[in-house]
Amino acid sequence: MATLLYRIGVGAARRAWLVITGWLVVLGLAAGAFLMFGGTLASSFSIPGTETDRVGSALEEELGTSGATANVVFHTEDGAPLDDAQRQGISDALARVAELDGVERVVDPFVTVEEMTLQAEDLAAQLAENETSTTALTTSRDQLQSALAQASAPGADPGAPGGDPATDVDSLTTQLTEVETQLAGLAVQADQLTLGQELMSFASEIRTVSQDESTAIGIVSFEQDAMTVGQDLKDAIMTTLDADAPDGVAVEFSSQLAASVDGIVGPGEIVGLVVAALVLLLMFRAVLPALVPVVSSLVGVGVGVAGAMALSGVVEMSSVTPVLGLMLGLAVGIDYSLFIVNRHRTQVRAGMDVRESIGLANGTAGNAVVFAGATVLVALLALNVSGIGFLGLMGTVGAACVLIAVLVAITLTPALLGLVGVRVLRRSERGAAPVAHAAPAPMRTSRAVTSIVGGVALLAVMAVPALEMRLGLPDGATESADSTQYRAYALTAEQFGAGQNGALLVTASLDEPLEELDVLPTQVAIAQAITDAGDVVAVAPIGISDDADFLAFQVVPADGPSSESTEALVHDLRALDVLDTGSTLGVAGFASGNIDISERLGETLPLYLVVVVGLSLVILVVVFRSLVLPVLATAGFVLSLLAALGATTAVFQWGWLGSVFGVNEPGPLLSFAPLIITGVLFGLAMDYQLFLGSAMRETYAHGASARAAVSAGRHQSRAVVIAAASIMVAVFGGFTFSHLTMIRPLGFGLAVGVLVDAFVVRLLLVSAAMHLVGERVWWLPRWLDRLLPNVDVEGAALERAHPLPSSPEVAD
Structure with missing residues (x-):
């Protein structure tokens, strides 16, 4: 592999414009495919086979109700009661919405009040x-x-x-x-x-007009489900209502309408990229070498994200999917290119020919990049074992973006370096004699023990909030305070009660059809039983099947859709035998769907960890030819993961520093955040371990003692690892302030995870543990040593064939 990458690097440097043009053509084709075939991204999630999905299918089959709904909140700007002209204007505006293609019907709040x-x-x-x-x-x-x-x-x-x-x-x-x-x-x-x-x-507390008559809720029902309603239709509805709103009346739209997925790049992401570029500039102290990783990553992420979005017209793709690809593509794209550029600069500074150095850097650092990328690919593709469609698609798209980042790093980066030439060094570095650095002494054992105790204690404290982690999906409460979704959510909770934001659909399937005179008694009995379950504000019948053996109700809980009481209510209702016949109630709706998705994802996490850790351990054993180091590396990852989840829970669920990170109302953690954070963080943690461990292994292979190799390898690689981790933190941190609220906990969790993993776990804890273990850290049974292939991730054989001018081999 190292020799192949060497040839690729030299060839790319020699035919730089051909390689650059090729990637630009690929980028153009991906962009063209997106413009021609790209579809609509969804802001909702569904998992086939859940209880909510089953109840939804029954509602469609029995009552013909399958489309999504969205609330529109009208309120007077001065808080006064709506006058007759304003009421009529709202009714007229809703009537025009009802005429739009794709809208099944609308619920006029004033007609509803009059009818009731x-x-x-x-x-x-x-x-x-x-x-x-x-x-x-x-x-x-x-x-x-x-x-x-x-x-x-x-x-x-x-x-x-x-x-x-x-x-x-x-x-x-x-x-x-x-x-x-x-x-x-x-x-x-x-x-x-x-x-x-x-x-x-039982339904008396269900209102469409507030008690002070200043606020009214209109409901728009779509012909399609939430995953397939197009953004064009949503935009048309909002445009119509905004344009036709009466004077003095403001219109706010719920997240089902206003959660736009257009534009996956916002100010936060751009700031993160700028910070990453500044880190590169500070590291290299030269513009051209700092630009190479940025340009490489932008090309790679452009190809990956545009290619992924080109498929959105044929597969149901959530808005988070391409954003995850963007986030990963930027972060690993910059880092992988950085490792190659840094190795190249070191070799050129030592007097090596530019093209020869590009090839050698591609064969050594590039070889490590390939194996580092392999760990990330394994972690992301393993999301498919969950059996959850949208999550598997996220992992596949993220893996594709990482694969493209690896390909760009080992082809486009050498081409760009070929064009840069000796300008990869600052003027003061060109022609200067290489600076020799004395090998650092091994760390003291007492310091290693202190580092482990202090580091583990710090991470354990950070992990404490994870013990109370709850999972859910975002609702209007998690949106920015200045967004229409948040205002709609807050107004509804204030004027109609928090439960109105997440009404439940409850169904009862009967063993036998009801006689006509038995319908009302049965409905009353069910409504009474639901009310007696507790934390219920209102119950209203919404339908009965033609053969009178299927009943449906709307249930308004006391609290919002993400509250613990609503979650408990859903479970209580599903366990309720209302008619003493052994038949239970079915529950669907936004809150119910959140609960089902979160529970399914929570059940998937242990299996996912086993698959990811198992496959990655195999890769690490092959790379490091050791059984002890992969175990230490994995144990360190567990500490990083728990700390990241704990910090994310503290901010987004407990509300700590909520004003800093735009958390208006604390709530459950994004349901698939632990899985995504686990997969991505594991891959990145192994990346840093790979680069640090490779340098340690190389020093040990050259005859140094195990403890001396730990200090020498850490000293040799810490600068580039610190820079790479800082870039990761900057990129992920930028997504913490994303305009898409669902991506914020992912960005924050990954930023914190990379921060503690690189600076606390890899550079401190694992290094200290390796020092304490000593020679045994490189232990491998002889029979296993004979079975494992020699991947030479450090490229030692290639280095021997292409030694630096200042190396002992050349001197001899």
């Missing part, structure tokens, strides 16, 4: 009429019973009307039977009307 009022008045009027009729018929029945008793008494007057006493008795009996039948019917009607009123009382 009329329905209540109609029930009351029918009950009053029923009572009047019952009273009149009861009086008539009493009179008929009295007359019948007289007619049937012995010695009754035969001259009574009809002339025949028997006939009179028959007539009175017939009339009495008819009256009693009517009374029985009225009694049944009264029971049904009373049940209707009771059922309405």
